[in-house]
Amino acid sequence: MWRIKILNSKSDVEKRRRRRRTQRRFWCRPWLIRRTLFGQYDQLLHELNREDASGYRNFLRVDADLFGEILDRITPAIRKSSTSFREPLEPGLKLAVTLRHLATGSTYADLMYAFRVARNSISLFVPKVCEAIYLAYKDEVMPDEITTEDWMRIASDFERIWNLPHACGALDGKHIRIRKPPNSGSLFF
Numbered sequence: 001m002w003r004i005k006i007l008n009s010k011s012d013v014e015k016r017r018r019r020r021r022t023q024r025r026f027w028c029r030p031w032l033i034r035r036t037l038f039g040q041y042d043q044l045l046h047e048l049n050r051e052d053a054s055g056y057r058n059f060l061r062v063d064a065d066l067f068g069e070i071l072d073r074i075t076p077a078i079r080k081s082s083t084s085f086r087e088p089l090e091p092g093l094k095l096a097v098t099l100r101h102l103a104t105g106s107t108y109a110d111l112m113y114a115f116r117v118a119r120n121s122i123s124l125f126v127p128k129v130c131e132a133i134y135l136a137y138k139d140e141v142m143p144d145e146i147t148t149e150d151w152m153r154i155a156s157d158f159e160r161i162w163n164l165p166h167a168c169g170a171l172d173g174k175h176i177r178i179r180k181p182p183n184s185g186s187l188f189f
Contacts, residue, residue, distance in 0.1 A: 061103040077132035098129040
């Protein structure tokens with residue numbers, strides 16, 4: 001009886017080994033290889049940059065000059081070296097995919113079909129690009145030493161300009177829900 005169990009376990013191990021040895025169908029999906037011919041970065045973005053600056057800004061939520069500035073700052077952090085197997089993704093492509101994701105909230109699958117970059121690659125480089133942007137701009141945008149007086153001044157300016165008390169600012173014009181004051185009628189929708 002125990003001999004049968006040993007033989008069964010050996011055959012199970014052999015089946016697992018054979019499964020591991022099965023080769024992939026292809027290194028990279030063929031339609032992803034045609035990125036430079038049909039992808040949004042190499043085609044649409046370059047066309048928008050040449051012909052429609054407002055369309056470019058609407059697509060990435062930054063104009064071409066700011067895109068170039070961000071790219072110059074973060075390229076050393078996100079550039080990969082070439083290997084004998086394949087060329088790395090361009091830093092500009094990585095930045096464009098990341099900005100499109102941040103601007104629209106598109107899923108990695110949507111971005112994969114639009115930019116022709118594998119979803120697993122996107123999931124690896126988007127957090128790295130976000131971190132590189134943060135590190136490049138943190139000293140300008142988020143100074144280390146913000147005192148209580150600075151926050152109070154920012155809050156009072158925000159209340160004076162926007163008539164919204166107890167707030168230190170807004171992110172990208174996002175809507176926040178507030179409860180309307182009593183007896184205010186139709187002033188708060």
